[in-house]
Ligand code: GLV
């Protein structure tokens with residue numbers, strides 16, 4: 351009894367308890383997603399869906415759920431995997447989890463930036479492979495943040511927090527593009543710049559933009575060509591904003607210096623990807639928000655969105 355909901359993965363206990371206390375929940379209690387055909391069958395007649403960023407929520411799936419569906423609640427801040435227009439057509443509210451993962455994701459973005467620029471992958475490999483001969487003045491040198499220009503493409507919650515956290519490293523100048531943020535212009539003296547200027551002047555280029563039709567593939571050969579030869583490119587948003595073949599070529603040819611990626615196309619990245627052969631590219635398995643507290647808070651907020659949605663109430667965090 352209670353509204354019927356489907357939870358498409360094993361999730362933190364606190365969120366599960368919240369859902370099962372108020373809903374008639376069908377739980378897919380595995381770390382692997384249900385195969386698509388099973389997914390489509392399992393959701394028939396549900397009132398609410400709790401999903402993850404790896405679940406493609408399209409017209410076919412919404413139709414399989416049927417006319418009772420009132421809410422799709424994703425345990426993620428990104429909702430590029432949800433066809434929001436198709437949801438709106440069917441009066442299905444879409445919930446997401448902004449805000450609570452900002453700090454964790456900014457932290458991981460900085461970890462990735464530092465790993466790429468200070469050559470941690472090469473260093474760790476050298477130690478493990480017995481290639482650490484002696485202390486050498488010119489060995490494994492990288493580019494520091496002190497005095498650097500940092501360009502942030504997409505100064506939203508995460509981008510802003512990345513900039514705030516990088517500021518004490520001695521960054522000389524922040525450039526940003528995308529939506530205007532007067533608060534950043536005051537607090538961080540960030541300068542709004544068009545992409546050409548941002549690419550040309552930045553020592554670090556950080557992608558913090560959502561994946562949309564406008565940003566899809568925007569980091570392509572043309573963009574990398576405009577960057578400094580020493581530029582360090584960092585992406586913790588979505589793999590789809592990058593043309594990955596172009597990035598690989600730019601890293602190989604020295605068009606840019608290094609890259610740190612927490613997101614790729616596809617995910618998981620196949621182990622034969624040429625990116626993984628490059629010493630100047632650090633790839634992580636989409637763990638931006640992966641702190642214990644953050645993942646629990648995301649799951650709880652997604653559960654709250656789900657429960658509000660099946661009751662026909664406004665969601666605590668609703669995609670507008
Ligand atoms: C993670 O990528 C998220 O969108 O929450």
Ligand code: GLV
Nearest residue numbers: 427506507508509
């Ligand atoms: C995502 O949360 C962003 O707005 O940066």
